[in-house]
Amino acid sequence: MGKITYREAVRAGLREALQSNPRVFLMGEDVGKYGGTYACSKGFLDEFGPERIRDTPLSESTFVGAGIGAALGGMRPIVEVMTVNFSLLALDQIVNNAATIRHMSGGQFSIPLVVRMATGAGRQVAAQHSHSLEGWYAHIPGITVLAPATVTDARGMLLAALQEPDPVFIFEHAYLYPLEGELDESALPVDLTQAAVRRAGTNISLITFGGSLWKALEAADQLFHEGISAEVVDLRILRPLDISTVLASVRKTHRAVVIDEGWRTGSFAAEVSAQIMEVAFYDLDGPVARICSVEVPIPYPKHLEDAALPQPEKIVQAVHSLMGR
């Protein structure tokens, strides 16, 4: 298949879903006439028609609620929310309805809903479009939270999500859309149970997900030239978390840095770090380190935005510090 962009991978996944299952439809702000804020559904309105590619009013609560209703009614809706910042308007629908109905109906009803949204910073779109709140969603039982970082996962996870009987939230890091990657057909269909070791190593584990994966891989490259062999673990699935892959890595390397674009306090990195400490304490040869975003609204100016986010240099520094260098 060769190289495609992350955006093309998402689009390929969506098209495949729409083609293969007549009950699948796409709904969200600007997904139709405009072709999607990130152009993931460009041309779909002509190809699939207004019944299946539906532009919605600017009301997240309304259209996520409509998605829940459609899922209850037997459809397979894919709802696109423009960014995770805007999804907060739909939290009531998500937390109180989507995540609870199976439980509250004693298993009689389920919500086979897929919600996609962009997350993350790095594009100078300021604080109201740049936050990384997927860690919050990972707190909620009753939903699955995915963070595809590769083109293969961007395409494959959507298809796997559509097989799930319960709500699945897919967080696409907006920085990744224009990036190219090699589509690995052999990895399709992707499984939604396991984290992935993206680079094998022996001295330290860099544990991350989403947009930060590429920063971790870049840091691992630098470290390699210094003679430090870093293993990079892509969590991929934030809920349910595959901690066993993480633990296997830490038991091998005895050191861990968790990289998470969310803010440090109460971050997903904090959860991963706590689980490592709970289970693998006696395998650790140093404290678990975290590289998270600085605790400020993500700034607009480029130099400040860069300074606020995890960067390969910060990861390398943390590794040096852990290795006593």
Next chain:
Amino acid sequence: MAEFVMPTLGSDMTEGTLVEWKKKLGDRVVKGDIIAEVDTEKAAIEIESFHTGVIEQLLAKPGERIPVGTVMAIIREVGTQATPAIQAPASPPPLQKVSPKEPVSPPPPPPPPMTAAVTEPGRLRISPAARKLASELGVDPAFVQGTGPGGAITLDDIQRSANARGERHEAGGQQPSAPLTTGPTPLASAGEGGDRQARMRQTIAAAMARSKREIPHYYLSTTIDMGRAMTWLKEENIKRPVTDRLLYGVLLIKAVALALRQVPELNALWKENAAIQSPAIHVGVAVSLRQGGLIAPAIHDTDKRSLGDLMSSFQDVVKRARAGTLRSSELSDPTITVTSLGEQGVETVFGVIYPPQVALVGFGKVVERPWVIEGQVVSRPVVTASLSADHRVTDGHRGGVFLSAIDRLLQEPGQL
């Protein structure tokens, strides 16, 4: 309510074995009373209470190995209410660790420095994995130099130490360190002579290796005319009953103590990258033990004691050092060490500083030498005084001032 904790009795001590309680539950203790006897790597030590009150709880049992800093007993200070008994926790290990109090409402956290060096004094900075491996391999981490963040002992350090031990063993060299045992250990095995000696050697090895690794030593020496001092001593001793006679070594110790008043920078302890001057002058006197090894207990407030008092204190600590009944404060308090190797005919000592002290003074043998006084060559008794000092703390100039102060003081022995 006060906690009585296992004190650190030397920079490399990590734990001690409780031999016996010298007080019972409900006994009244006054600050300075001997409350327990503890066996360390070096010697059996009597531990004093730092509080006055009533023993409310005894948390440790004789025979237990107890990490430094662990609460061993609770003393209710006079005038305070009795407290509800702390649940004696099930053994092993039935002890609580002293921990700093949590702030009630923590401020919003700035990203913490990743490797803040906030280890309590006396607590070993070692990773959990390294501790586990050390236990499996029988390596005592107290003797391992850490290379991890903030000097923490890592897996590699333990492995290296175990490998080095293996090589030494194969080469038929030194005995390996005693296997690390966990939990209460019967005292009998810890008290055996050979074992004790091997452990003392290791303790000295660790302290001296650390000293030479971390302390940039500089050395100065001067030859001091002891003519007046020896003459004065002879006359003084005639006046004294035989049992109270003074040795010239006491003059040297006193002169060092008084010279430290003039150069207080040398009377200091190096802690966390800074020298902290000690307001009190406690000279540690190096005592070699008959079975090998040495120990340098403090003679407290050396500068304030009369020569007679100093003499009897000196004899007392030497006797008790050799009998293994030193007090905890005598081991932990020295602010400088004085060593004299004159008995062996040594003329000059090039000493290794005992951390965290920052200086050591050595004296050689008092010998008759040709000496020039006012153009005339005469025979005089002289001694070589040498200073080993930490260059992080003082420079040669101050060291020279200190040595010449000792010299001046010894020229007026009657003032000592």
